[in-house]
Amino acid sequence: MPILTVLNNKGGVAKTTTAINIASGLAAEGNRVLLIDLDSQANLTISTIGQENDAHVGHWLSGEKPLSEVVQPYVPNLSIIPSSKALDIYSKFIGSEEDYQFKLKDRIDSDRLTEQYDYILIDNAPSLTTLAYCSLVAATHVLIPSAPEYFSFAGIDNIMQSVANVKKRYNRQLQVLGIFFTKYHTSYRKKVANDVVEAARETFGDLVLSSTIRINASLEEAQMMRQPVYNYAPDSNGATDYANLLEEIKTRL
Numbered sequence: 001m002p003i004l005t006v007l008n009n010k011g012g013v014a015k016t017t018t019a020i021n022i023a024s025g026l027a028a029e030g031n032r033v034l035l036i037d038l039d040s041q042a043n044l045t046i047s048t049i050g051q052e053n054d055a056h057v058g059h060w061l062s063g064e065k066p067l068s069e070v071v072q073p074y075v076p077n078l079s080i081i082p083s084s085k086a087l088d089i090y091s092k093f094i095g096s097e098e099d100y101q102f103k104l105k106d107r108i109d110s111d112r113l114t115e116q117y118d119y120i121l122i123d124n125a126p127s128l129t130t131l132a133y134c135s136l137v138a139a140t141h142v143l144i145p146s147a148p149e150y151f152s153f154a155g156i157d158n159i160m161q162s163v164a165n166v167k168k169r170y171n172r173q174l175q176v177l178g179i180f181f182t183k184y185h186t187s188y189r190k191k192v193a194n195d196v197v198e199a200a201r202e203t204f205g206d207l208v209l210s211s212t213i214r215i216n217a218s219l220e221e222a223q224m225m226r227q228p229v230y231n232y233a234p235d236s237n238g239a240t241d242y243a244n245l246l247e248e249i250k251t252r253l
């Protein structure tokens with residue numbers, strides 16, 4: 001059962017946008033999908049169910065509240081474990097515990113989430129700290145969105161090192177599903193963007209997906225309207241690009 005963690009320690013590269021739209025694409029096809037918001041910014045929570053909830057992922061991870069009090073429905077077949085600003089405090093506590101790396105994996109196992117859902121997706125904060133580590137230990141696959149700029153591209157090395165580290169010590173089955181470029185320029189910066197994709201292929205080879213996500217305002221608007229882009233603007237470039245990305249992802253799962 002695929003558990004995808006969407007990870008990049010760089011901010012604003014569309015981790016949250018990707019988690020929402022890949023999860024809603026899978027749900028629209030009839031799969032039972034769970035989205036876990038592991039970022040105390042709670043952007044995913046606010047762009048979907050629309051509020052910071054009293055019951056959040058920190059309560060669930062710490063065992064203070066059962067899953068049933070934390071999980072919320074979003075669209076058909078898609079549920080969310082929301083986040084909150086308060087997650088930072090929980091993250092500090094969790095990080096000080098022995099074997100904290102297994103915190104999320106143990107919850108997923110003890111609540112038998114792999115029986116209840118066909119896919120789990122995890123959205124992360126722009127960091128490679130405690131909770132991102134927990135997500136790597138729990139995941140089967142890592143999905144890495146990146147901006148098509150050289151600076152972002154260089155940062156992918158850090159993620160690869162963390163993945164290798166977790167794979168060696170805690171989670172042998174962990175795989176990088178792919179690196180893909182978001183906020184892709186189709187106008188004057190096209191050449192630079194293409195060069196970066198080519199350079200990425202030279203370094204990371206087949207790990208670089210062919211799909212790219214173009215800059216498209218509908219993606220941001222959809223989040224403001226708390227809708228998946230497929231519902232908000234089904235004919236937009238954003239909807240088309242995420243549908244293509246989903247198809248490519250499925251060939252690798």
Ligand SMILES: Nc1ncnc2c1ncn2[C@@H]1O[C@H](COP(=O)(O)OP(=O)(O)OP(=O)(O)O)[C@@H](O)[C@H]1O
Nearest residue numbers: 011012013014015016017126183214215216219220
């Ligand atoms: N392809 C795109 N075209 C236009 N806007 C986009 C695109 N992808 C994402 N955005 C917008 O860019 C902003 C940042 O995206 P998002 O929140 O998904 O990034 P993130 O990596 O999750 O950020 P953070 O690191 O803060 O968690 C959001 O306002 C989002 O709506």
Ligand SMILES: [Mg+2]
Nearest residue numbers: 015016039043
């Ligand atoms: Mg985010």
